[in-house]
Amino acid sequence: MITPRLRLRRAVWGDLPAFHTILSQPQAMRYWSVPEHETLAQTEDWLTRMITGGDLSDDFVIEKDGQVIGKAGAWRLPEVGFILHPAHWRQGIVHEAVSALIPHLFAAHPVAQLTAEADPRNTASLNLLARLGFVETHRAERTLLWRDEWCDSVYLALKRPR
Numbered sequence: 001m002i003t004p005r006l007r008l009r010r011a012v013w014g015d016l017p018a019f020h021t022i023l024s025q026p027q028a029m030r031y032w033s034v035p036e037h038e039t040l041a042q043t044e045d046w047l048t049r050m051i052t053g054g055d056l057s058d059d060f061v062i063e064k065d066g067q068v069i070g071k072a073g074a075w076r077l078p079e080v081g082f083i084l085h086p087a088h089w090r091q092g093i094v095h096e097a098v099s100a101l102i103p104h105l106f107a108a109h110p111v112a113q114l115t116a117e118a119d120p121r122n123t124a125s126l127n128l129l130a131r132l133g134f135v136e137t138h139r140a141e142r143t144l145l146w147r148d149e150w151c152d153s154v155y156l157a158l159k160r161p162r
Contacts, residue, residue, distance in 0.1 A: 001060070004098050006093065008060040008072070011050045015061055018068035019043050027086045031122040035147055050075075058105060062097050065089065072097040078111040082125075089124070098132055106160050116156045120143075126154060134158045 006007040007119045011019075020043040022028055029036040050059050050071065059073035070084035072094060072095065080101070082094050105114060116134055118125045134156035144154040 001100050003096050007063040011061050014066050016047055022085045023128050031119045071076050079115045112160055114158045117153050120154050
């Protein structure tokens with residue numbers, strides 16, 4: 001997929017160094033399901049799951065000016081997620097990428113809705129999801145142990161267009 005500024009494509013093994021740069025950033029990983037990657041082997045395991053995700057996965061690399069800067073898509077349908085190198089935050093990149101992905105996901109998969117989950121403190125992601133049309137469905141406490149801190153979750157959904 002091509003957008004005005006981005007190329008969205010499938011991951012390849014050559015993306016490992018770029019993804020390790022992203023996933024080893026504490027700032028990028030603060031609201032991810034695990035802390036930043038300390039070893040290349042951690043990122044290799046993550047990339048292996050992204051490449052070999054199977055029928056339940058529909059993930060894309062975000063490329064800008066030929067550089068891998070993040071990923072967006074359905075890591076496990078119908079749940080969507082995204083991560084971006086902090087150097088590219090607040091530029092509308094994830095909005096542009098996910099805006100292109102939503103029609104693809106609905107066209108390619110027979111899901112009634114797409115879902116997302118975010119830490120309630122991650123206001124940037126929650127605001128982005130709201131701009132994309134996601135609506136909060138519920139909240140839960142102590143859903144994820146991140147290092148030694150329990151985190152809460154906000155769950156959202158975007159219904160299939162009629």
